[in-house]
Amino acid sequence: MSTTAETALERTPLHRLHAELGASMVPFAGYEMPVRYPAGILKEHLHVRTAAGLFDVSHMGQIEVRAKADGNQGAARALESVVPADILGLAAGRQRYALLLNDDGGIRDDLMITNLGDRHVIVANAACKSADEAYLRAALSQACAIERLDDRALLALQGPSAESALAALLPDVRAMRFLDVRAGRLLGMDCVVSRSGYTGEDGFEISVPSDGAEALARKLLSNPAVAMIGLGARDSLRLEAGLCLYGADIDAATTPCEADLQWSIQASRRDGGSRPGGFPGADIILDQLAKGAPRKRVGLRPQGRAPVRHGARLFADAQSASAMGVVTSGGFGPSVNAPIAMAYVAAAAAAAGTPVCAELRGGRVPMTLSKLPFVNIRYKR
Amino acid sequence: MLKFTSDHEWILIENDSATVGITQYAQEQLGDLVFVQLPKPGTTLQTGGAAAVVESVKAASEVYSPIDGEVVAVNEGLAGNPALVNSDPMNKGWLFKLKITDRTQFDKLMDEQAYRSLIDGSSHS
Numbered sequence: 001m002s003t004t005a006e007t008a009l010e011r012t013p014l015h016r017l018h019a020e021l022g023a024s025m026v027p028f029a030g031y032e033m034p035v036r037y038p039a040g041i042l043k044e045h046l047h048v049r050t051a052a053g054l055f056d057v058s059h060m061g062q063i064e065v066r067a068k069a070d071g072n073q074g075a076a077r078a079l080e081s082v083v084p085a086d087i088l089g090l091a092a093g094r095q096r097y098a099l100l101l102n103d104d105g106g107i108r109d110d111l112m113i114t115n116l117g118d119r120h121v122i123v124a125n126a127a128c129k130s131a132d133e134a135y136l137r138a139a140l141s142q143a144c145a146i147e148r149l150d151d152r153a154l155l156a157l158q159g160p161s162a163e164s165a166l167a168a169l170l171p172d173v174r175a176m177r178f179l180d181v182r183a184g185r186l187l188g189m190d191c192v193v194s195r196s197g198y199t200g201e202d203g204f205e206i207s208v209p210s211d212g213a214e215a216l217a218r219k220l221l222s223n224p225a226v227a228m229i230g231l232g233a234r235d236s237l238r239l240e241a242g243l244c245l246y247g248a249d250i251d252a253a254t255t256p257c258e259a260d261l262q263w264s265i266q267a268s269r270r271d272g273g274s275r276p277g278g279f280p281g282a283d284i285i286l287d288q289l290a291k292g293a294p295r296k297r298v299g300l301r302p303q304g305r306a307p308v309r310h311g312a313r314l315f316a317d318a319q320s321a322s323a324m325g326v327v328t329s330g331g332f333g334p335s336v337n338a339p340i341a342m343a344y345v346a347a348a349a350a351a352a353g354t355p356v357c358a359e360l361r362g363g364r365v366p367m368t369l370s371k372l373p374f375v376n377i378r379y380k381r
Numbered sequence: 382m383l384k385f386t387s388d389h390e391w392i393l394i395e396n397d398s399a400t401v402g403i404t405q406y407a408q409e410q411l412g413d414l415v416f417v418q419l420p421k422p423g424t425t426l427q428t429g430g431a432a433a434v435v436e437s438v439k440a441a442s443e444v445y446s447p448i449d450g451e452v453v454a455v456n457e458g459l460a461g462n463p464a465l466v467n468s469d470p471m472n473k474g475w476l477f478k479l480k481i482t483d484r485t486q487f488d489k490l491m492d493e494q495a496y497r498s499l500i501d502g503s504s505h506s
Contacts (some may be wrong), residue, residue, distance in 0.1 A: 035439070036412060040412045040413050041412055041413060041437070041438040041439060042412070042413035042415075042438060043413075050482045067442070193472070232412075232438060232439050233438075235439070236438050305415070305460070305463075306416050306418065306436065307415065307416060307436055307441070309441070310441075331438055331439065332415040332416070332436070332438045334438065339415070340417070361434065
């Protein structure tokens with residue numbers, strides 16, 4: 001136990017519920033968060049892919065962006081100055097994945113941006129939300145009012161039974177398709193529901209007033225198909241789905257093309273499009289879009305059963321002296337029933353099926369580069 | 382006779398050999414195991430030295446040898462069924478067997494009562 005003064009961890013509005021459900025809590029991004037419940041990571045993970053899992057993701061940032069003049073188009077135009085995504089073309093009631101960039105073309109954070117008609121809302125990673133807010137204020141305050149929505153919680157409901165579980169409270173959700181967003185009333189509260197998530201399954205993310213979050217969570221959990229899921233399973237689910245974790249797979253030194261996230265840069269923002277560039281690091285990024293990036297994010301499957309984790313170095317074979325890559329995320333995929341990983345290798349060496357070796361506990365484990373994702377993606381498109 | 386370490390290993394001594402595993406408390410803390418790396422038979426282990434690795438979905442954990450000894454057998458069944466350590470950590474989920482070199486080392490280890498006090502003391506409700 002430390003004797004020095006520590007900053008107290010923050011708690012989400014569901015803290016009492018987590019304790020009641022027997023969660024094992026861990027520090028994460030300055031919050032006390034549930035890593036697992038008594039069921040354990042394996043069972044929680046499998047439950048999401050077969051039924052419905054409920055996640056407390058209230059630690060993440062919800063940031064509202066409103067145009068000061070010029071209507072919502074003004075806010076969209078301003079946002080296009082900091083992300084390479086097409087935000088002017090993002091219709092009201094739609095959400096899109098976008099990368100917040102630095103001047104080197106590296107990634108400050110990965111975001112979901114929602115157009116609610118009269119404003120935009122950004123969901124940011126917990127560890128980045130304060131820096132993101134400061135950056136957005138500095139970059140956008142002339143055109144936009146920026147507000148962090150600290151009075152709202154965020155829940156994610158994911159899995160094949162998510163639609164029926166949520167439709168019991170709000171029948172309208174059945175008509176939503178992937179990346180649709182609707183404002184609606186759940187248990188009499190004004191919520192914003194998006195059909196999106198971080199698991200590769202169909203599902204929803206629900207922004208709810210903080211003081212109503214526990215009641216909403218309990219109501220959803222009263223459905224026997226719904227179980228509470230911790231951050232441990234959240235990580236194994238997103239890894240199987242081939243999704244990046246900021247701080248592990250992407251960071252300030254990673255470009256969108258290196259990360260295989262160039263799909264999030266729509267044609268309108270590329271050379272030949274109606275609004276090419278105009279975002280930080282555009283020269284570097286447009287160049288990489290045209291010519292390819294020097295390294296690439298790939299999937300990896302170890303031979304055998306031993307997981308190979310973040311930081312493990314990759315070699316072309318058992319004898320090579322110099323590393324040719326590094327694992328950025330790795331663990332065990334319960335639905336795949338095998339160890340899985342993601343890594344960066346030189347673009348020329350990135351073909352699926354290429355054999356490599358990973359350094360593990362003083363030895364080298366054979367691996368094979370593989371395509372991503374490791375599971376079937378089941379978005380309701 | 383069954384003894385324990387503060388790292389949550391158990392060791393059962395029978396004549397010149399000892400069986401080592403991890404405790405019920407340890408498997409609960411670790412969660413579902415997905416992989417166990419066992420020492421090679423013939424390996425010489427030292428007290429407190431790294432002997433095995435148990436991997437959960439989330440992380441790898443070291444298992445240390447409670448005493449000096451030579452590995453004479455390992456639990457081959459764990460290769461295909463690491464979950465056995467979770468379901469039966471004190472018996473069928475054993476990890477490895479040692480040929481003992483110094484019986485007096487065994488006397489210095491915690492007995493069951495002392496181990497219970499240790500884990501009761503560290504669980505905060």
